[in-house]
Amino acid sequence: MWRRPVFKRGFYEVLGLLLWRQPGLQMLNCGYSEPGFTMPEAPADLAAERLGCQLYHRLVRDVVLHDREVVEIGCGRGGGARFLAHTTQPRSYLATDASRLLILGNRRRPVPRVRFAAAAATALPLLAAGCDVLLGVEAIHPLPDKGALLTEAARVLRPGGVLLLADFFYTRETSPHSVAGFHALLRAGALSLVAEEDWTQQAVAALAEDSPRRLATIAGLPRPLRRPALSFAGTTESPLYRQLGNGQARYLFFRLQKVG
Numbered sequence: 001m002w003r004r005p006v007f008k009r010g011f012y013e014v015l016g017l018l019l020w021r022q023p024g025l026q027m028l029n030c031g032y033s034e035p036g037f038t039m040p041e042a043p044a045d046l047a048a049e050r051l052g053c054q055l056y057h058r059l060v061r062d063v064v065l066h067d068r069e070v071v072e073i074g075c076g077r078g079g080g081a082r083f084l085a086h087t088t089q090p091r092s093y094l095a096t097d098a099s100r101l102l103i104l105g106n107r108r109r110p111v112p113r114v115r116f117a118a119a120a121a122t123a124l125p126l127l128a129a130g131c132d133v134l135l136g137v138e139a140i141h142p143l144p145d146k147g148a149l150l151t152e153a154a155r156v157l158r159p160g161g162v163l164l165l166a167d168f169f170y171t172r173e174t175s176p177h178s179v180a181g182f183h184a185l186l187r188a189g190a191l192s193l194v195a196e197e198d199w200t201q202q203a204v205a206a207l208a209e210d211s212p213r214r215l216a217t218i219a220g221l222p223r224p225l226r227r228p229a230l231s232f233a234g235t236t237e238s239p240l241y242r243q244l245g246n247g248q249a250r251y252l253f254f255r256l257q258k259v260g
Helices: 005-020 044-060 079-088 100-107 146-156 179-188 200-218 223-232 239-246
Strands: 069-073 092-097 114-118 131-137 157-170 192-198 249-257
Touching (some): 044 079, 044 131, 044 157, 079 114, 100 114, 131 146, 146 179, 157 179, 157 239, 200 223, 200 239, 200 249, 239 249
Parallel strands (some): 092 114, 131 157
Antiparallel strands (some): 157 249, 192 249
8 A cells, every 4th residue: 555656645644744733843854054054033933943944044045035926835834934934024925735734734823924725836826927936845856747847937937036946866867856857857948047056965964963853753753653754754764864975865956047
């Protein structure tokens, strides 16, 4: 049953909702750690997730979100949306996720300027040229058709709008989520690549620093959920941590722009 996509997706939706209810697990990204890194003060309920907030801040640091219409794909438990709405004050922030359970959970904690909607990253509930900034943190690695995401981004972004992505990619070229494969999609796509950076070192450092806190929270989950949660919640016990450390994976940032 585990190999069946419907079962696997349903399991992770339930697990994700359970983790959403846990204090300190509103965002489960790898995080970003860099000596001397500074950012605006996070909301009190996100203080424990400083490294996850730092990743979101680094993602948007060189882009103006204030008074812009912003859309996030793969918002998960909504921690990143809450952080950016608090620190950047966009005109509007649409946080989307394919999981209806997570969206229902997020709607129980409304945030000014943020609207949560269940939607696939490749079929966003927006008119053409409907937003200024589209962003995703670790949201594209599970997509089977990443080219469709780039096509959708080109549709919904206004001229001059930007797509910001932070995610891990595998170095093995035959992987469906390989660095080389994504680069090929970028070359064939309609968006212009403005910047690409390797954040592997910062992600590994953040996972090492934050793992004790996350592992302590996972230890309080029901026993059948602990092992899958170790992979789901990004810790030093996860395969991804080892892959980033041994060169099998890289953590990358991309900034793309829709030409006017």
